[in-house]
Amino acid sequence: MKLIIKDKKLEDFKKALNILSAVSTEVNILFTPEGIVSIADHSGTTMCRLMLKKELFDVFEGEGHYGISTPELNSIVKDAKAQIEINTEDDKFNIMIGKDTYYLSIIEDIDMKTNFPSIDYGENKITTTFQELLDIANKSKKVATEDIKFIVENKQLLVSGTGFNKGAKLFFKDTIIPELEVKFFKSIMTPVFIKNPDEIELYLKSDTPLTIKYVLDNIQLEFVCAPLL
Numbered sequence: 001m002k003l004i005i006k007d008k009k010l011e012d013f014k015k016a017l018n019i020l021s022a023v024s025t026e027v028n029i030l031f032t033p034e035g036i037v038s039i040a041d042h043s044g045t046t047m048c049r050l051m052l053k054k055e056l057f058d059v060f061e062g063e064g065h066y067g068i069s070t071p072e073l074n075s076i077v078k079d080a081k082a083q084i085e086i087n088t089e090d091d092k093f094n095i096m097i098g099k100d101t102y103y104l105s106i107i108e109d110i111d112m113k114t115n116f117p118s119i120d121y122g123e124n125k126i127t128t129t130f131q132e133l134l135d136i137a138n139k140s141k142k143v144a145t146e147d148i149k150f151i152v153e154n155k156q157l158l159v160s161g162t163g164f165n166k167g168a169k170l171f172f173k174d175t176i177i178p179e180l181e182v183k184f185f186k187s188i189m190t191p192v193f194i195k196n197p198d199e200i201e202l203y204l205k206s207d208t209p210l211t212i213k214y215v216l217d218n219i220q221l222e223f224v225c226a227p228l229l
Contacts, residue, residue: 001031001061001062001063001066001086001087001088002059002061002062002085002086002087003057003059003060003061003062003085003086003087004057004058004059004083004084004085005056005057005058005083005084006058006082006083007082007083009056009057009058009217009218010080010081010082010083010084012056012216012217012218012219013052013056013077013219014074014077014078014080015198015216015219016050016052016214016216016219016221017070017073017074017077017078018074018078019048019214019221020038020040020048020050020070020074020221021070021071021073021074023040023041023042023046023048023223024040024041024042024048024070025069025070025071026067026068026069026070026107026110027039027040027067027068027070027110028065028066028067028068028110028111029065029066029068030064030065031062031063031064031065033054034051034053034054035051035052035053035054035055035056035060035218036050036051036052036054036062037049037050037051037052038050039115039116040070044226045185045225045226046223046224046225046226047116047117047223047224048221048222048223049116049220049221049222050219050220050221050222051219051220051221052218052219053218053219053220055218056217056218056219058083059085066088066093066106067106067107067108067109067110068093068104068106068107069104069107072104073093073095073104076095076097076102076104077095077097080097081098082098083097084096084097088106091105091106092104092105092106093105093106116222116224117209117211117224119203119205119208119209119211119224121203121204121205121208121211122205123177124177124178124180124203124204124205125177125201125202125203126157126173126175126177126201126202126203126204127199127200127201127202128172128173128199128200128201128202129198129199129200130198130200130214132172133200133202136148136159136170136172137186139159139168139170140159140161140168140170140186142166142168143161143162143163143166143167143168144163144164144166145161145162145163145167145168145186146163146185146186147161147162147183147184147185147186147228148160148161148183148184148185148186149161149181149182149183149184150172150180150181150182150183150184150204150210151169151180151181152175152177152178152179152180152181152204153179155174155175155176156171156172156173156174156175157172157173157174157175157177158170158171158172159172161186177204180204180205180206181206182204182205182206182207182208182210182227183227183228184210184225184226184227184228185228198214198216199215200212200213200214201213201214201215207227207229208227209224209225209226209227210223210224210225210227211223211224211225212225
């Protein structure tokens with residue numbers, strides 16, 4: 001296996017890795033003809049699918065799958081500039097940044113997840129950013145809520161929460177999608193509350209998992225969060 005990533009592509013790679021490492025500590029990376037795919041599971045309540053298209057890499061060589069610690073890899077590459085190279089040797093990854101080389105063990109026996117939910121939401125899509133989502137989560141802290149409820153009424157998307165003797169209904173966005181109501185534990189959405197200005201898409205449907213899609217050039221990152229019924 002050999003991968004080289006440079007310049008702007010490297011910055012996008014670091015964003016995606018930072019988010020993936022918040023969902024799962026160990027993942028398999030699977031080489032396909034289109035690129036690299038990884039599916040992570042956070043406590044059985046949030047799933048994440050990351051697709052790194054081969055066009056992201058200046059050098060893309062590999063086959064099969066490899067287990068790796070995402071937080072460890074993230075800590076190594078998060079400050080990298082200009083270029084990184086990742087290759088395998090025996091039972092380890094070599095990560096080369098400038099004149100420095102770091103090593104990570106290849107992890108064996110990680111459960112290889114291949115199935116990711118596909119849900120029909122019709123036209124129920126909201127375009128927003130990670131930062132706007134984070135702002136709503138921070139507002140809900142004022143009532144110490146343990147859950148977040150998305151509500152559409154009167155062509156407005158609202159976020160509702162209740163705490164002990166308190167509650168809030170917060171305006172999020174105007175929308176044209178039909179009326180709906182769906183609730184989630186706030187804690188299961190924590191991995192996606194990462195400060196980031198890039199655009200994302202929310203897909204909502206009553207009593208149905210929430211899907212969050214984050215698309216950069218040559219990178220697709222998708223979350224599915226289980227509802228609280």
